[in-house]
Every structure is written in structure tokens, then in C-alpha cells.
Amino acid sequence: MTIILLLMICGIIIGIVFGRYPLVLKINEKLLNTAIYLLLLLLGIAVGVNDKIINNIYTIGLQALIITIGAIAGSVAFCWLIYKTYFHLK
């Protein structure tokens, strides 16, 4: 856990220092996209060879949907309250 967070903080600092060069941002974005694509391809392969996941794909989808509905309903409700209390002033 610490390694991951430390790496992210190092990245942010390097980004702040070198971010004034547009080329850095451009190259970083390319690398980041490549890393994400590669990792998702690998996750896909790992999922594909995992019978436990493939055989339970409907259950997994349903669980994901229930979590999404809870997440959206909860955050919309809280922000509705915040909106009415602090933002929607007449």
C-alpha cells in the first residue's frame, strides 16, 4: 500500500516540476493510456481463463448493478441536500 501511494506522490511532484513542458504531458498521456490498455487486456485474459468468474458472470453483473444503483442514489441524495441548503439561494 505504501509503495503505491509513495509512487503516486513522486509522480505528482515530478509532474508539477516538469509539467511546464507540454511534451512531458503528451508523452505521459501516451504512456498512461498504453499502461491502462495493457493492464486491462491482461485483466481480461486473467478473467477469461478463470472459470469461477466466467461461470458466474450474471451474478457478478447483477451485484455490480446493485452497487452502482446504491452509489448513484446515495450521492445524488446527498448532493440534492447540499444543493438545496448551500447552492440554491434565492
Add this chain to the structure above:
Amino acid sequence: MKGSLIIIAFFATGVLLGVSNKLPQNLIPSAWSNYALYLLMFLAGVGIGADRQSWKVIRAINLKILLVPAGIIAGTFIGVAISSLLIPSLQLREVLAVGAGFGYYSLSGIFISELHSQTLGVIALVSNILREIFTLLFVPLLVKYFGNLAGIASGAATAMDTTLPVISKYSGRDYAIISLFSGIVLTILVPIFVTFILTVGK
């Protein structure tokens, strides 16, 4: 939207390759994907640090704006905690970790599959993709009934990029800056919350 389709295409290709069972054993991900994750975190950090626009937005805030991501965090966690009552096979901690993706599915899906299990990683991937799709489809309705912050709340981390255009269209351009700010804060918090929830108390 195009970016999301590419990402889904990569994942789907992986699944098909995996299911076909024709891959050489050494291509099946193992310990070295940990290093890929480290690289990903580092690059994500550089991207955040180098993004002048984001830092400008964060500097321009007043305290009221902070309420928006705070409300989204509290609402998401309470909402998914209620969801977890309907999913007895998952622990509360697991459901909270999925919720902490805040719509940032690529990172949270990868992260959770590395830190916890592939099954939960896939749940996180699907759940957070659904959060983005739902937001893209229902922002007009949400804003109509639940006020101008509703799209920002629904989109969460995606409110800084993929869902920003539709939010800005229906909530108004003055809300675009709030959307951007809230999305940036939540995006930075995704890896922190996910690792915290999955590793503390273990």
C-alpha cells in the same frame, strides 16, 4: 466516449483470448503485473501533477465547493452500504471498495483485482462502467428532479472528463467548474480509498 469504447474493447479482447484457452502459460498474468500497476500509479501521478488546468481550478475554489466531493463520498459509501445488504455473498469492505472507484473503472478494476481478487476486480470494473453509462444517459432527468449538482454527483470521478460535456450542458456552464473540481478530487482519492479500504484491518 471513444476512450471508453477502446478500453472496453481491450478488456473484451483479453476475455476472449482467455476463454479460447490457446494462450501460452507464460502470458497469463502473474507477479509481474504488480510492476505494471506501480508504473500505472506513477504515470497517473505525473499526469495529475502536470495538469496546470486542474491546479488552477483547485486554487480558485472557495470552501463551499468542497462540500460537493464530500457529499459524493459520504453518499456513495452510505448508498453502497445499503446495497451490500442485498448482496450477502460480499463483505461490506468489498462493496465499499467497489464504490470507492467513483466511476474510474479502469484504475479501480485493475487495482482491486491486484490487491484483492479478480472476481471483485471485475465487479468493480462493471459497476463503475455502469456508473459512467448511467450518468451519460440520465443527467437530464437527474438535474431536472434533483438540482444542478445531481449530474456531478452521479458522474463522480468521471465528472472531470467523460461526463463533463453533458453535465455542463444540463447544469449550466457555471457548474462545469464545480464538476471539474469535484471530479479531480475524487479521481485523486480513488487509489487512496481503495487501498485503504482493502488493506486496513487485514
